[in-house]
Amino acid sequence: MKPELADMAMRLGAGQLWEPGGPPASLAVVAVPPDAVPGVVAEVLDHDDAEYVTDAASVKAGLARQVGDRVTNVGRYVGGHPMAGRELSGPSAALPDLFEDRPWVLCPDERTQQQAMARVLTMIRLIGAVPMTMTATDHDTAVALVSHSPHIVAALMAAQFVHVSDHDVRLAGPGVTDVTRIAGGNPQLWTEIVTSNARAVRAVLTGVRTDLDRVLKALESPATNHHVLYDVLRSGVAGRARLPGKHGVTRAELATVIVAVGDRPGQLAHLFADVSAAGINVEDVRIEHSPGQPVGLVELDVRSNVEDDLTLALGERGWRIHG
């Protein structure tokens, strides 16, 4: 990081600069472009610069493989992705509530140590985000749909303004400003992101093109193709309605299921896989664990109406439920 940016971050309250060779940090958050993540994570772990490591890159499956190839103590790393950001970067773009109530995805796998998860969960909770666990592959499919493809679509629309007259763009209002806002993001970073998740993004954009072709065909003879345009626009309304608002669940609607988890590699990944197989969304998660103890407690917050289902499903799969 440039010294002047580090200085600005510190003045804004980001804490103290860690000096190379100093005592290990309790958790390193590697926030670099996706291509650079495996190298930096490996460096931090190899040099013991931090006890545990997470990252913030928006593609997870490929990274997990690359980190695993490079380091032996991969259990100290857990992939993460905060679902919040701005089209601006650097400390001057910091917002105090950027992460508040936003999902922060974690992708533990069968090698992840409980303490790595516990450290990351503590940090996530401190800044007000909501942890969510899923497999790296599920994550990549989901973000292709709700983040990477929308970014491309916004850029495709904005690109049409490059070669038109000032007079034409002068009529632009809040609508098109919203549609194209994220197109202002760093093109080098987004090229890396989209490249790392190319297959999933391509699947979504192929769907966009199919619908776009229907629209273009209909616009050739619009008088007789109202129904085609209406159909696409109505699907837009229906799809839009499926997006969540601000993280919508109040604490009152939640119940907590507490599960005893042995401190062995793979236990957390198995637990979250079993929760997922039961078709239940975890709204929040905490891990109670003291290093050296053989068993930790994982607290899963779920909507009250699925509490019994979850208790039953986990019991059937051999998990020990507390409380």
Place this chain on the structure above:
Amino acid sequence: MKPELADMAMRLGAGQLWEPGGPPASLAVVAVPPDAVPGVVAEVLDHDDAEYVTDAASVKAGLARQVGDRVTNVGRYVGGHPMAGRELSGPSAALPDLFEDRPWVLCPDERTQQQAMARVLTMIRLIGAVPMTMTATDHDTAVALVSHSPHIVAALMAAQFVHVSDHDVRLAGPGVTDVTRIAGGNPQLWTEIVTSNARAVRAVLTGVRTDLDRVLKALESPATNHHVLYDVLRSGVAGRARLPGKHGVTRAELATVIVAVGDRPGQLAHLFADVSAAGINVEDVRIEHSPGQPVGLVELDVRSNVEDDLTLALGERGWRIHG
């Protein structure tokens, strides 16, 4: 309008309900879907329900033709389009500052009466919007680019969420929420709008498809096609940067050129055509005119640095400049 909606609008301060057969309103603003505009405008003029009429539809050239075909006193009508709106409709969606500093396009033609323009300009100024004049065709080209095509693009993206799992859309953040916000608009209304402006919308969306095809092709072998993705994303940044912010010109940067205009059909249209031919943007316009007087004064506000150019250009074309 449904009586309960009219009641709500009145309670919110929208004024009094006009009763059929009552004294003519000084200005009727016909705010109905585009297909219904010509019929309603003709009815208002034929019944003398109002002295002058404007509308708020987002497509103008076709409407001007249709209104002209239906009424003899078309000079009492001037087409308008407020460049502001919400994805919600009805009086409960009203916002006090919806029009503030937003462009309100007027498309006078060679038949438009000065008094019709003056009445509409007074209303526009009362609600804080900024009048802009352009030809109906120029208007339609511009809104295809900055309004109608972005609406379709937002709908195309949102439509991809219809058939995916809750788990996948749960990660949606503010970015995709912005990209798809306007896709929530009334699909019947937008079908009409897009249909009425099909040719211009098709031209823009064809550009979108060309770029989308480049992206899809690049995503087949992303490792060797970074440059294609980067190029599209960088064009997105460049296009995004061309959109205006909040109406940007302060009063201090403006100069006023006052032009004497004879009260004859076509004078206003000629004046605005001459201003446009000189390549000068009019930031604001007022008309001082008393009915029955042979000459009105049109005040054109332009950026200070083009004041002399405008004075010269209009003088050369035979206009009488005041002050």
